[in-house]
Amino acid sequence: MPRSASTLAFVESPVQLLNVLEWAHARSTVPADGRPLLDGVPRQARSARTPQGGPDAGSAVPRGAAGEPRGAAAAAGPDPRAAGAARTRIVVLPPTDPMSRGQLRRMAALARDEGHEVRWQEARGGRLAPFKALAALARDVRAARTVVVGDPFSRYVQLLLTLVRAEELVVVDDGTATMEFVAQTARGERLVRWHRVGGGGLPARVRELAYAPVSATARRRFTPAAGSGRTVEVFSSMPVTPHGGMTLRLNDFAWTRARFGPPRLTKGTDLVGTSLVETGVVDPDRYLDAVRALTREHGATRYFAHRRESAEKLRALSEATGLEIVRPDLPLELIARRGPVGRTVVSFPSTVVHTLPYALAGTGVTVAVCDVDPDWLTAAASPRARGFLAGVTDTARDVHRLPAQAAPAAG
Structure with a gap:
């Protein structure tokens, strides 16, 4: 055959x-x-x-x-x-x-x-x-x-x-x-x-x-x-x-x-969304506070939504932060490689902190990761959630680690 x-x-x-x-x-x-x-x-x-x-x-x-x-x-x-x-x-x-x-x-x-x-x-x-x-x-x-x-x-x-x-x-x-x-x-x-x-x-x-x-x-x-x-x-x-x-x-x-890019770079910062709220790992109010803080700290203008994020959550994020919500029609690695893309891309612990440094190698884009504070986790989060998310961040190559105060939890 x-x-x-x-x-x-x-x-x-x-x-x-x-x-x-x-x-x-x-x-x-x-x-x-x-x-x-x-x-x-x-x-x-x-x-x-x-x-x-x-x-x-x-x-x-x-x-x-x-x-x-x-x-x-x-x-x-x-x-x-x-x-x-x-x-x-x-x-x-x-x-x-x-x-x-x-x-x-x-x-x-x-x-x-x-x-x-x-x-x-x-x-x-x-x-x-x-x-x-x-x-x-x-x-x-x-x-x-x-x-x-x-x-x-x-x-x-x-x-x-x-x-x-x-x-x-x-x-x-x-x-x-x-x-x-x-x-x-x-x-x-x-x-x-x-x-x-x-x-x-x-x-x-x-x-x-x-x-x-x-x-x-x-x-x-x-x-x-x-x-x-x-x-x-x-x-x-x-x-x-x-x-x-x-x-x-x-x-x-x-x-x-080989197939896409290199992308045109914008002056702003792009945020990458996550489905940690939808999977029951992170409290929605804590997540909203973190996105608001990151937007203010880094001058972010766009938010690339995860395909599983709910419309209600994204509407609340847009109203609270003024971010432009982008619903990608292809995986983010392709979207970023095609451009335009911000000179800095900020993400929570997720797949893209490992994949974007490869996809955007040589373009001058900085990929940064913001840790998930343990206080953001819900009572329903699995016992392994904290260690797993920390491991995703700790093992990422060629990314910038943001200080904890960049995304403070709600008081």
Whole structure:
């Protein structure tokens, strides 16, 4: 079977799809000795290897960026820029929220322009939807020799893994969750998102018990035994250390830098929003106070909203601060690389404090991170929240740490 039909990727968010494109680009430029597999190489040495910019610097969004997915296995002809690259069949399992679906439509169009196949597969919206999707995908899953997943915590992805016979399994970044994924598999723990809090009563415990065999199978897939003939690769911008049979390939956003920018810089400061309120980790009033303080301290003019932030919260932020609220139609790494973008970008602990320094390397943009004060956490925040958020900040490379008083908590 040709490689173009045997490499299968599953994505559920725009960022995951972006990182599949980055992985395919990195895979297509691997030299014969495989040196880009970078486990054990210092991160500073890795980032210094990649030249800035690319042949298409200054290009706009490729054609069809607003296109609607056309159903199963819609594909465009190979883009000349992707000549020689192994095509990947990408299955999009879209969530239900409109912002995510809109960004996924645009990312799907970019993937087609790169010569990849894209299949839009609804797997939500009813009790039978996941099972219908599983039946529709089963044959391709069993036939694939390489399977790429964007969210190893996804129950649907874990269910698909029970059918996988692939020789190679690749995990691309789903943001900072990759850090927790690698740590949990190293410890042999059940895969649970860092902000998740147990509860739900007896029905939830019964569902967990019934699902336990599927979860256990997924853990075994991600940690193959020696001599099994299967490999697991983590493709990541995060500060992770592979273990067991895992290998690490650095995601330095080479595809993004080659296709977009460099951006025009504005004089102002841009703030990057977070969904920590929506996930129940941070108190909304404390968050509003922090954004107000950052706006005043740094002269911020724009706020790039996270795709999961609620309209009510964003309205309150705009009224309290005067910030222009921007709803990006693509992942922030692409938006920032295209520009215009502020000379300083300020974020709370999140994925972008790890990815933007790569995407904006050589542009003169300063990325700064503001710590989350423990007093901002809600009573419902998981016990791991404080340590995890601190770790996201502490391990970020090439970012400026803001003093605590830059975003004081409400009294």
